Amino acid sequence: MRRTLMRDPVFWLCLFLLTGLLLLSFGNTIFRDGQVDQISNRYAEDGTFLATSPLKPSSDQWLGTDRSGYDLFQLMIEGFKWTAGICMIVALGRMFLSLVIAIPLAFRSARVNRYLKLILDGFLVLPLSLVALLILLPSLTFFDSTAIPPLFDRVSFELIVLILLGLPSLSLYLIAETRQLLSQEFMIVAQTLGGSPWHRFRRHIWPHLVPTLTIVFMQQFIQTLMLLVHLSLFKIFFAGTVNLYVGTAPTIFEWSSMFGYYYNQFSATSWLNHMFLVPLIGLALVVFFSNLFMSRLERAFRFRQQLKPIKLSASRAQDEAAATSMVDPFTLVARNSRHDSD
Amino acid sequence: MVFIARKSIQLIVAFFVLIAISALPALVAQMKFNPASYWEGLKQQFAQLTKLDEITYFNVTAQKEFLLLPTISPFIKETLIIFTTAMLVSAVCAIFYAYLFYRSGRKTRMMLKQTTRTLEMVPDLFWIILSQFLVLYLFKTTGYDKIEIAGSYAEYIRFLPILTLTLTTLFFFIKWLTTQVLEQEAAPFLELARAKGIRPAALFWKHLIPTMIYRFYLFFRANIITVLSSLVIIEYTFEVQGMFRFVFYNGQMPILMVILFLIYLPIFIIDLLAEWLIPNAWKGGI
Numbered sequence: 177m178r179r180t181l182m183r184d185p186v187f188w189l190c191l192f193l194l195t196g197l198l199l200l201s202f203g204n205t206i207f208r209d210g211q212v213d214q215i216s217n218r219y220a221e222d223g224t225f226l227a228t229s230p231l232k233p234s235s236d237q238w239l240g241t242d243r244s245g246y247d248l249f250q251l252m253i254e255g256f257k258w259t260a261g262i263c264m265i266v267a268l269g270r271m272f273l274s275l276v277i278a279i280p281l282a283f284r285s286a287r288v289n290r291y292l293k294l295i296l297d298g299f300l301v302l303p304l305s306l307v308a309l310l311i312l313l314p315s316l317t318f319f320d321s322t323a324i325p326p327l328f329d330r331v332s333f334e335l336i337v338l339i340l341l342g343l344p345s346l347s348l349y350l351i352a353e354t355r356q357l358l359s360q361e362f363m364i365v366a367q368t369l370g371g372s373p374w375h376r377f378r379r380h381i382w383p384h385l386v387p388t389l390t391i392v393f394m395q396q397f398i399q400t401l402m403l404l405v406h407l408s409l410f411k412i413f414f415a416g417t418v419n420l421y422v423g424t425a426p427t428i429f430e431w432s433s434m435f436g437y438y439y440n441q442f443s444a445t446s447w448l449n450h451m452f453l454v455p456l457i458g459l460a461l462v463v464f465f466s467n468l469f470m471s472r473l474e475r476a477f478r479f480r481q482q483l484k485p486i487k488l489s490a491s492r493a494q495d496e497a498a499a500t501s502m503v504d505p506f507t508l509v510a511r512n513s514r515h516d517s518d
Numbered sequence: 519m520v521f522i523a524r525k526s527i528q529l530i531v532a533f534f535v536l537i538a539i540s541a542l543p544a545l546v547a548q549m550k551f552n553p554a555s556y557w558e559g560l561k562q563q564f565a566q567l568t569k570l571d572e573i574t575y576f577n578v579t580a581q582k583e584f585l586l587l588p589t590i591s592p593f594i595k596e597t598l599i600i601f602t603t604a605m606l607v608s609a610v611c612a613i614f615y616a617y618l619f620y621r622s623g624r625k626t627r628m629m630l631k632q633t634t635r636t637l638e639m640v641p642d643l644f645w646i647i648l649s650q651f652l653v654l655y656l657f658k659t660t661g662y663d664k665i666e667i668a669g670s671y672a673e674y675i676r677f678l679p680i681l682t683l684t685l686t687t688l689f690f691f692i693k694w695l696t697t698q699v700l701e702q703e704a705a706p707f708l709e710l711a712r713a714k715g716i717r718p719a720a721l722f723w724k725h726l727i728p729t730m731i732y733r734f735y736l737f738f739r740a741n742i743i744t745v746l747s748s749l750v751i752i753e754y755t756f757e758v759q760g761m762f763r764f765v766f767y768n769g770q771m772p773i774l775m776v777i778l779f780l781i782y783l784p785i786f787i788i789d790l791l792a793e794w795l796i797p798n799a800w801k802g803g804i
Contacts, residue, residue: 294527297532298533298782300742302539303747306765306766311543311546313769314543315548316549325549402641402747409643409754409755456643456644459641460641464641468639
């Protein structure tokens with residue numbers, strides 16, 4: 177799998193784009209203290225007034241500015257670390273907790289898993305965005321901008337809710353995946369030879385689960401991003417929404433919140449301006465490249481699976497050839513030949 | 519008999535789980551998890567079960583309270599129309615695409631695969647905005663104003679929500695069907711049928727499709743949450759007078775409980791019908 181990925185230019189392109197954006201974002205925080213330039217008006221060289229914010233994209237402000245005059249390019253760069261960070265933490269959190277739940281349950285009898293599936297069936301048909309909205313709406317909408325709880329509390333609360341909501345489906349998936357591995361011949365042999373559940377997990381299941389988990393991570397990353405975008409459309413911005421006299425506003429300018437903020441602000445008055453299009457296209461590209469990244473991982477994983485049965489070591493091939501040879505079937509071909517169990 | 523008992527237990531358990539979910543808003547208050555308040559909420563929801571016909575909601579337009587259960591039927595109808603039409607259209611289109619894919623040569627297959635894989639990566643939100651933009655652009659350039667981009671209390675909007683939900687699910691279905699066609703193509707039963715001289719069209723429609731229908735349904739069932747999530751956002755952005763948009767504006771716990779039942783029940787019935795109506799042979803049995 178690793179070799180296939182190393183030779184895949186599309187994989188490297190996706191990795192380069194996503195990592196590049198992340199580095200730029202952290203760079204802006206470290207070297208410029210997270211500063212975003214604010215330009216209210218645009219003047220010609222002779223001092224003539226040209227336009228006021230929101231300024232359209234130009235060579236000075238590549239993506240234009242928003243109504244408050246903030247440079248959208250810098251705002252996008254600064255916000256990316258939040259968007260990517262939230263999605264990564266939620267994806268990793270869900271995966272870690274799901275593994276803790278799923279692995280012991282996968283070793284239990286099929287009946288326990290059947291009951292679990294029965295109990296969770298009702299949960300698996302409900303749109304996550306709807307459930308998240310109903311839980312987050314009362315807690316993360318603030319009517320007094322001077323009495324907003326600390327950022328850490330807001331962020332940790334929302335992260336916990338987002339992680340917990342994804343647990344049932346992911347746990348069921350990992351149980352099914354692990355049980356499928358457990359039913360394989362090599363696992364039955366490992367059990368027959370007396371391997372304890374922990375040993376079987378550590379030595380046999382984990383190496384097989386890692387490629388799947390890589391794909392699951394990307395799936396969860398995209399799912400979380402889409403959930404954040406959906407919530408922001410409902411005016412539930414990440415880390416809270418402030419209700420002001422002029423409308424709602426986010427407390428952190430990460431990409432999904434920016435999209436929801438500008439969408440709700442402008443869909444009623446003017447249509448398709450750069451403010452609304454910049455985060456939309458940015459988000460669509462992130463989802464697109466993340467999907468592409470995942471499809472390349474899946475492709476590499478598929479190649480690995482396909483290669484497995486036909487991958488014969490030279491010594492084993494020689495042994496087989498000798499065994500089927502009619503001339504002298506008992507001649508040793510290679511001393512200490514090792515049979516590749518893969 | 520065992521089947522009916524099993525399904526009845528499943529329904530009862532699901533209802534309990536849905537009640538537990540509908541009480542979740544009581545679990546959180548001021549960013550703190552409060553189990554005691556959740557317990558109270560649960561008790562309240564169970565008490566409400568006996569008085570389902572008394573649940574009311576406040577209609578902002580009419581500025582008065584209405585009984586939920588008879589008044590919600592147009593909202594359910596609207597959601598069902600959009601959901602079922604989009605699902606049928608995308609399933610039929612995906613099956614025809616699979617047929618086209620099955621009959622195509624290597625080069626065409628590669629091209630089709632690349633195109634659909636790229637389109638599948640586009641998020642649902644992009645389809646929504648793009649469709650609204652295209653309709654507005656059409657209006658600005660030609661003056662054609664027959665396509666609605668947003669509904670209202672008195673006006674139904676169906677074309678664009680159905681179109682965007684269809685597009686979102688179509689590529690999703692296509693991906694699965696294409697993989698299945700590639701996997702099943704070399705199956706012994708198809709080889710045998712081909713050896714007997716059956717034409718490729720008959721091979722696809724009579725032999726390949728029946729073996730895939732049940733698994734296609736299972737795939738759809740496993741991913742229904744994604745489809746419904748898209749529907750939630752479509753109803754909200756297009757202002758569809760549907761069930762999901764209704765719950766967004768009326769999120770009180772008793773209303774939520776009824777809506778969750780109303781979401782689960784049709785899916786449960788479809789499950790039941792699929793298990794009953796799809797022949798055993800199509801499920802891989804004898």
